[in-house]
């Protein structure tokens with residue numbers, strides 16, 4: 396199935412492939428045509444036990460004795476291995492996630508870049524000496540948590556593994572990764588590439604399976620010292636509750652309803668590609684998708700007309716046809732999005748424009764035409780809830796205060812974009828928005844390896860990406876030496 400010799404139906408524990416402990420498998424479907432793609436292991440609690448034990452053994456053995464510089468060099472070799480297989484990883488992602496080839500390739504390159512960034516950073520995080528009492532020398536040490544658990548969703552497996560596992564390994568943790576049951580081929584392929592690049596056995600273990608089985612077992616495991624979860628708000632709350640039982644820290648990267656604010660003085664030519672692409676990238680299945688476009692009333696019709704033109708040019712089709720938009724991940728996800736579109740129709744929201752389905756699209760693929768809705772009242776459910784599909788709403792605003800009130804007026808706070816030529820306003824608005832990241836006169840849905848990322852409110856807490864992630868994936872020890 397792949398030129399990367401991984402076992403798509405296995406679990407990867409202690410550097411080797413084996414069948415899941417229960418011997419059961421789960422079907423994986425190709426979202427572009429609904430056909431069966433592979434059978435993956437249905438990981439069980441016994442697999443998680445074995446994976447945690449293997450990770451602990453790596454910490455007590457070959458992985459734990461490496462210096463920070465040596466760990467960094469392993470990560471750099473992993474980065475090169477990923478880059479050399481970028482086309483194959485993109486092909487797997489196209490089959491598994493339904494991601495257009497170009498977008499999947501960009502994810503593979505991003506994974507390589509995360510490994511390069513964190514490989515280079517591994518020996519750059521230092522402690523401090525502390526002026527303390529006479530006769531003492533006091534200092535701090537950055538140390539790994541130990542075994543870290545990583546639960547990732549299906550929408551950006553490679554990027555999320557890069558930012559989470561990459562940073563954790565750089566700090567000397569050993570990882571147990573639970574990829575999503577809807578799409579996990581690149582997670583498995585990555586384990587194989589990492590091993591071939593020289594990552595010691597047990598430093599990275601991968602157990603696919605259901606969230607409520609393998610995922611829940613990982614979150615409850617007493618041998619896990621830190622959890623990084625990326626996914627829905629509902630499951631994030633369960634993960635945090637499970638972490639509380641073992642009194643361990645948890646990073647939650649959850650959903651969003653991120654706005655882009657377009658002020659009347661904005662450079663619309665520059666803004667336009669970002670306004671649309673940030674909504675339809677990965678068929679809108681992006682945590683930081685700009686699903687709300689807030690436009691100052693005097694430019695509303697202008698922005699609407701220009702976005703509508705772009706929407707009418709969007710083509711939806713199979714992932715390997717590499718069009719603007721691929722299928723959604725599953726029939727269930729398509730039903731959810733269609734439910735929201737029905738709600739829009741029933742409440743009389745105007746469909747300003749839609750993309751078209753390419754003739755190459757199979758009737759059994761999970762396709763939805765990208766849809767632009769306008770005008771939409773800020774309190775409407777379509778303007779408040781995460782749809783996770785290629786649907787954007789346009790919301791008018793009167794002035795700066797109104798824009799901020801609307802932008803901050805959802806349960807989420809992940810990312811925001813601001814388009815204005817007024818530098819003072821850009822700074823003021825960036826400071827006032829309640830979210831984890833603000834882009835001014837650009838927008839990076841999912842992008843920015845170097846930029847700390849994470850949410851406030853229901854979008855989660857803790858930060859991944861950038862140098863900041865290294866603090867989250869390590870703990871601080873203070874040493875005070877009395878020497879007279």
Ligand code: NAD
Nearest residue numbers: 547548574575606607610611626627630648649650651682
């Ligand atoms: P999900 O929460 O259903 O699943 C995510 C992962 O959690 C999967 O691996 C799943 O198997 C696992 N899981 C499910 N139940 C579990 C349980 N009881 N215990 C432990 N693990 C469990 O999320 P999804 O619907 O697959 O993904 C979409 C959501 O993820 C959206 O809300 C999206 O915004 C969010 N997301 C956030 C980010 C971010 O960085 N903030 C990135 C991508 C996706």
